[in-house]
Amino acid sequence: MPTRRSLIGGGLGALAAPAVVHAQGSAVNPFRWRMTTSWPKTLIGPGPSAARIAERIRTLGEGRLVVDVFAAGEIVPAFAVFDAVANGTVEMGHTASFFIVGKVPAAAFYTTVPFGLDPAGHLSWLEAGGGRALWEELYAPFGVKPFLGGNTGASLAGWFRKPVESLEELKGMRIRVSGLGGELYRRLGAVPQAIPPGDVYTSLERGTIDAVELLGPMNDLDSGLWRIAPVCMVPGFNKPNGASEALVGTKAFELLPADLKAVVEHACVTEHATALAESAAAHGQALLKLAQNNVRFVSVPRDVLARARKTATDIVEEIGQAGPLQRRIVDSYRAAQALLRPWDRISRVPAED
Numbered sequence: 001m002p003t004r005r006s007l008i009g010g011g012l013g014a015l016a017a018p019a020v021v022h023a024q025g026s027a028v029n030p031f032r033w034r035m036t037t038s039w040p041k042t043l044i045g046p047g048p049s050a051a052r053i054a055e056r057i058r059t060l061g062e063g064r065l066v067v068d069v070f071a072a073g074e075i076v077p078a079f080a081v082f083d084a085v086a087n088g089t090v091e092m093g094h095t096a097s098f099f100i101v102g103k104v105p106a107a108a109f110y111t112t113v114p115f116g117l118d119p120a121g122h123l124s125w126l127e128a129g130g131g132r133a134l135w136e137e138l139y140a141p142f143g144v145k146p147f148l149g150g151n152t153g154a155s156l157a158g159w160f161r162k163p164v165e166s167l168e169e170l171k172g173m174r175i176r177v178s179g180l181g182g183e184l185y186r187r188l189g190a191v192p193q194a195i196p197p198g199d200v201y202t203s204l205e206r207g208t209i210d211a212v213e214l215l216g217p218m219n220d221l222d223s224g225l226w227r228i229a230p231v232c233m234v235p236g237f238n239k240p241n242g243a244s245e246a247l248v249g250t251k252a253f254e255l256l257p258a259d260l261k262a263v264v265e266h267a268c269v270t271e272h273a274t275a276l277a278e279s280a281a282a283h284g285q286a287l288l289k290l291a292q293n294n295v296r297f298v299s300v301p302r303d304v305l306a307r308a309r310k311t312a313t314d315i316v317e318e319i320g321q322a323g324p325l326q327r328r329i330v331d332s333y334r335a336a337q338a339l340l341r342p343w344d345r346i347s348r349v350p351a352e353d
Contacts, residue, residue, distance in 0.1 A: 025064050025065070025256070025257060025260065026064060027062060027063040027064055030061075030063055030064050030065055030066045031064065031065045031066070031255070031256065031260070032066050032067075032068070033065065033066070033067045033068070033090070033091035033092050033252065034067070034068050034070060034075065034090040034091060034092065035050060035053075035054060035067050035068065035069045035070065035090065035091070035092040035093060035094055036070045036072075036074070036075045036076055036081055036084050036085075036089075036090045036092075036093050036094075037050045037069065037070065037071060037072055037078075037081065037093065037094040037095065038072050038078040038079065038081050038093075038094070038095040038096065038099060038196070038197070039071065039072055039078070039094075039197055039198070040071050040072060040197070040198045041069070041071045043197055043198070043219065044218055044219050044222050044282070045150065045152040045215060045216075045218065045219055045242075045275060045278075045279055046094065046096075046150060046152065046197075046244050047071075048275075049094065049149060049150030049244055049271050049274075049275045050069050050094035050149070050150075050246075051069055052271055052274065053067070053094065053149060053150075053246055053267050053268055053271050054067035054068070054069050056263075056266075056267035056270060056271070057263055057264055057267045060263045060266065060267060061259075061260050061263045064260060065256065065260050065263065065264070067091075067092060069094075070090075072196055072197075072198060073198075075089065075090060076089065076090075077196070078095075078099075078196035078197070078198065079099050079100075079194065079196065081093035081094070081095035081099070081247065082095060082099070082100045082103075082142070082144065082247060085144050085247045085248070085249050086142040086143055086144050086249070088143075088249060088251065088252075090249075091248065091249050091252040092246065092247065092248050092249070092252075093246070093247040094149055094150075094244060094245075094246055094247075095244065095245060095247065096111045096178070096179075096243070096244055096245065097109075097110035097111040097146075097243075097245050098110075098111040098112065098178055098179025098180065098181075099178065099179070101179055101180060101182075101183075104138065104139075105180075105319045105322060105326070106138055106319055106322070106325070106326045106329045106330070107138065107139075108179050108180045108319075109131075109329055109330075109333050110131075110135050110146065110243065110245060111179060111241065111242070111243050111244075111245070112155075112179065112239045112240060112241035112242065112243065113179075113180050113312070113316060113333075114180055114181055114184050114237055114238045114239070114240075114308065114309075114312035114315070115237055115240065115308075115309050115312045115313075116240055116241065116333070116337070117240070117241060117333070117336060117337060117340070118154065118240050118241055119151050119153055119154075119241050119242070119243070119276055121336065121337070121340045121344075122241045122243060123148075123272075124336065124340065125332070125333060125336035126148070129332060129335065129336040129339070130332050131329075131332060131333070131336070134325070134328060134329050134332060137325060138325060138329065139247075140250075143249060143250045143251060144247050144248070144249065144250065145247070145248045145249075145250050145253050146245050146246070146247055146248075147245065147246045147247075147248070147264070147265060147268035147269065148243060148244070148245065148246070148268055148269060148271075148272040149244040149245050149246030149268050149271055149272065150243070150244040150246075150271050150272055150274075150275035150276075151241070151242050151243045151244065151272055151275050151276040151279065152215050152216050152218075152219065152242035152244075152275065152276075152279045153216050153241075153242050153276060153279045153280060153283060154216060154235070154236045154239065154240045154241065154242065155213060155214070155215050155216055155236040155238070155239035155240075155242060156213070156214075156215075156216065156217065156220060156232055156233070156234060156235075156236045157213065157232075157233035157234055157235060157236050157237060157238065157300055158175060158177070158211050158212060158213040158232075158233050159204075159211060159212045159213075159214075159220065159225045159226060159228075159229040159230075159231070159232055159233075160210075160211045160229050160231045160232075160233060161210065161211070161228070161229045161230075161231065162231055163231050163233070163296070163298040164233060164298075164300070164301070164304065165301060166301065166303070166304070167188060167189065167303065167304055167307060168189075170185070170188050170189045170190045170304070171189035171190070172189070172190070172191060173189075173190045173191065173210045173211060174190070174191045174193055174208070174209045174210045174211070175190045175191070175192055175193065175209065175210065175211045175212070175213065176192075176193045176194075176195045176200055176203065176204070176209050176211070176212045176213065176214070177192045177193070177213040177238065178194070178213070178239075179239070180238075180312070180315055180316075181213060181238030181239055182194065183315055184238055184308060184311055184312055184315060185238070187311045187314075187315075188304070188307065188308060188311065193208075193209050195209070197214065197215075200212055200214055200223065200225070201223055201224055201225060201228075204225060204228050204229060205228055211229060212225050212229065213236075213238060213239065215242060216236075216242060216279060216283050216286075217282075217283045217286035217287050217290060218279060218282035218283050218285070218286040220232075220286070220290075221286040221289055221290055222286075226290060226293060226295050230294065230295055230296060231295075231296045231298055232290070232295055232296065232297050232298070233298055233299075233300050234297055234298070234299060234300065235299075235300070237300065237305060237308055237309070237312075238308070242279070243272070244272075244275075246268040246271075248264060316330060316333075316334075317330070
């Protein structure tokens with residue numbers, strides 16, 4: 001039977017060593033988020049970008065916020081990332097804004113629009129031209145906070161089995177294409193197909209599609225599309241920029257302390273710069289390898305480009321007519337183009353042939 005002394009001693013011992021409760025957001029009890037993406041983890045460019053953002057968040061936050069990354073299809077399909085963040089299925093997503101143009105047409109401006117801003121101009125618009133505030137306003141009703149999350153640079157116009165020499169040849173052609181480029185090709189007579197990046201090669205191989213617009217040379221070299229469709233049309237008028245977006249659920253973000261909020265933003269912004277630098281070098285190397293494999297680089301005919309440019313202008317204007325916020329986004333984007341165009345013309349020296 002325990003004595004009075006042993007009971008007192010036991011009680012004092014219990015008081016001397018209370019259970020330690022670790023608040024969420026500590027290294028031993030971190031916030032845990034899931035990030036779903038629109039890509040296979042192996043897709044050069046966007047795949048590593050998503051992984052690096054998660055790793056930076058863990059490192060800079062000293063383990064207080066851990067983000068687990070999931071490839072397309074592991075939690076939700078490739079094109080359902082925005083909805084998964086908006087409805088709270090996941091706390092974070094890595095995708096491209098133009099995948100939701102059917103739901104939010106003005107979102108396209110935050111990845112790319114045909115004949116639009118290049119990566120440097122796009123970043124200038126976001127950070128110095130009011131584009132970022134409009135982006136946040138556009139996504140706020142969905143409970144989603146957007147950040148830049150990488151950039152693969154400009155894309156190629158597409159991979160074709162034979163050169164496209166006229167508008168007539170586009171009619172009825174089934175082309176895998178994303179964003180407003182899909183609507184553009186549709187109005188030029190083609191039949192756009194929305195196919196996740198991970199399924200593009202198989203679709204081309206099986207003949208489900210006739211041509212593919214995917215990303216830039218580094219991605220397209222790795223994809224092997226050139227083995228089936230060895231004609232590469234240039235320039236990438238339909239996708240002059242390749243910005244990815246990192247999406248965070250507003251509720252999840254607001255639960256973070258101020259320093260971890262800053263960590264998330266810094267991790268995303270840093271990845272945009274890192275990915276763009278890597279892609280520029282990788283695209284140059286990929287072009288050399290593609291040429292060694294007898295890929296034919298063919299310029300898009302001038303009449304096709306002229307019609308495409310006019311059609312793109314019409315599409316952008318229609319978005320601007322959809323509502324007050326859309327009007328402000330279109331006008332802001334166009335103002336950035338007008339501001340940057342004169343400097344681009346006098347500051348860039350054409351490369352030697």
